[in-house]
Amino acid sequence: MTARAASWLPLSPGERSVAIEVLTHGPLSRSDIARRLDLSAGSLTRLTKPLIESGLLVEVAEGGALPEGRQGRPSQPLDIVAESRTFVGFKITEDMVYGVVTTLRSDIVARHDLPLDSHDPQHVVDVLRAVTAEFARRFPGLAGIGIGLGGRASDRSVVDESAFLGWHDVPLARLLEERTGLPVVVENDLNALVEAESWFGAGRGLDRFAVLTIGAGLGYGLVSGGRRIVSPEDGRGVGRFWMVNPNGPLTPEGERGSAISLLTIPNIRYQVRAATGRDVSYDEVLAMAARGEPMAARVIDEAARALGTLVAQIANFAMPEKILLAGEGVGLVDVAGPAVRQAILANRHPQAAPVNLETKVSDFHDWARGGAVLAIQVLVLGQVQAGS
The missing domain is CATH 1.10.10.10 (Winged helix-like DNA-binding domain superfamily/Winged helix DNA-binding domain)
Known part of the structure; x- marks a missing residue:
C-alpha cells in the first residue's frame, strides 16, 4: 500500500x-x-x-x-x-499497536488496533502498514504518521533503544515511509503526550505545565515558556532513581523505595501478590483497597503517599501553573485521594498556594493521539527539533 x-x-x-x-x-x-x-x-x-x-x-x-x-x-x-488535513498516530506497546486518525486540531476521528505477534522490526512495520492501509481507505488524503513508543529516539526517526521491544538503532521512520509513502515521525511516547496536552489539552495556553504519568512505568515531562523541556534523560526511566521512601517496598529487581517500586502497576500488583499469594489485576487491587482489605489497602496507601510526595516535589521545584496526572494508573486517586492530598500538604510550605492538580485517565488511544500531534508539529509546521 x-x-x-x-x-x-x-x-x-x-x-x-x-x-x-x-x-x-x-x-x-x-x-x-x-x-x-x-x-x-x-x-x-x-x-x-x-x-x-x-x-x-x-x-x-x-x-x-x-x-x-x-x-x-x-x-x-x-x-x-x-x-483540511488528517494524521495517523500510533502507540506501540509490548503486545499491541494502537492507531488513531486525527484532524489538524488532534480530534480523534477513527481508531484501529492490531496485536503484535513478534517484536521483529519488519513484523512491527507490517502491522503499522496494515493499520495505515485501513485508515487510508477512509481518509485518502492522509498527511503523515506520528509514532510514540517507550524508549529513546533520535532525529525523530531512529529508535535508539526500546527495552520492551528489544530494539537498538532501528530506523523505524525510514522503514515505514518505504512501505506507506507517507512521511513518518518517531518519538518517545511520553514526549508525544506532553506535546499533545501542551498544545491541545490540559496545558493549552499555560506558560509552565507539568505532566506526571503512572501506569506500566512512570513518566515526567515539563513545559516552560510554552515549550517542552528537552533532557538527555528523556526515555531513560528516571523514576527508577526518584527516591520517595528509602524504607519502602522492594521490586522484583531488588530496588527499594523508588517511585517505580511504589507507584507503577506491575510493582503494585507484585506487592499484593507477595503479601497475599493472589495474582490480581490492578483494578482488583483498587477494589480490594476500597473495600478495606488490609494488605491491598496498605499497598495503595503507600502508593498514594508516594504520589502526593512526588506531586509536592514537582510543585515545589518546577512551580508549574498546573500538574496533569495521567496514565492508566490514575484510578489510584479515586480510591486514595485523601492520602494523596495529605502527602501534598505535608511536603509543601503551609502558606504555599494550592497545587492545581488535574487527573486524566489516559488510554492507549490518547497516547496514540500524541503521535499524531508530533506529525502535526513536524510535518505541517516544520518543527523539526524537539521542544522547538
Whole structure:
C-alpha cells in the first residue's frame, strides 16, 4: 500500500508563527494575532494571505461559524480548517499497536488496533502498514504518521533503544515511509503526550505545565515558556532513581523505595501478590483497597503517599501553573485521594498556594493521539527539533 500525502507549500518562519498561534489559541481576530506576535497590520496580511489561499486558514463568523455565501471580511476571526488535513498516530506497546486518525486540531476521528505477534522490526512495520492501509481507505488524503513508543529516539526517526521491544538503532521512520509513502515521525511516547496536552489539552495556553504519568512505568515531562523541556534523560526511566521512601517496598529487581517500586502497576500488583499469594489485576487491587482489605489497602496507601510526595516535589521545584496526572494508573486517586492530598500538604510550605492538580485517565488511544500531534508539529509546521 502506498498512500499519497496531502501536499502544501512549506511555511516560512512568519507563516509558521501565525499558523501555530491560530491552531493553539484560535479562532483569533487579526488584531489579536498582530498583538500576540507583535506584527504590523501589513505584515500580518502578507503572512496570512498564503495560509488562506492554501486552505490552512479560513475566515469565520463570530463564534467560529463559517460565514454563509461569502469569504468574510477582514474583521472576521481567522481559524484553522481542522479537517483540511488528517494524521495517523500510533502507540506501540509490548503486545499491541494502537492507531488513531486525527484532524489538524488532534480530534480523534477513527481508531484501529492490531496485536503484535513478534517484536521483529519488519513484523512491527507490517502491522503499522496494515493499520495505515485501513485508515487510508477512509481518509485518502492522509498527511503523515506520528509514532510514540517507550524508549529513546533520535532525529525523530531512529529508535535508539526500546527495552520492551528489544530494539537498538532501528530506523523505524525510514522503514515505514518505504512501505506507506507517507512521511513518518518517531518519538518517545511520553514526549508525544506532553506535546499533545501542551498544545491541545490540559496545558493549552499555560506558560509552565507539568505532566506526571503512572501506569506500566512512570513518566515526567515539563513545559516552560510554552515549550517542552528537552533532557538527555528523556526515555531513560528516571523514576527508577526518584527516591520517595528509602524504607519502602522492594521490586522484583531488588530496588527499594523508588517511585517505580511504589507507584507503577506491575510493582503494585507484585506487592499484593507477595503479601497475599493472589495474582490480581490492578483494578482488583483498587477494589480490594476500597473495600478495606488490609494488605491491598496498605499497598495503595503507600502508593498514594508516594504520589502526593512526588506531586509536592514537582510543585515545589518546577512551580508549574498546573500538574496533569495521567496514565492508566490514575484510578489510584479515586480510591486514595485523601492520602494523596495529605502527602501534598505535608511536603509543601503551609502558606504555599494550592497545587492545581488535574487527573486524566489516559488510554492507549490518547497516547496514540500524541503521535499524531508530533506529525502535526513536524510535518505541517516544520518543527523539526524537539521542544522547538
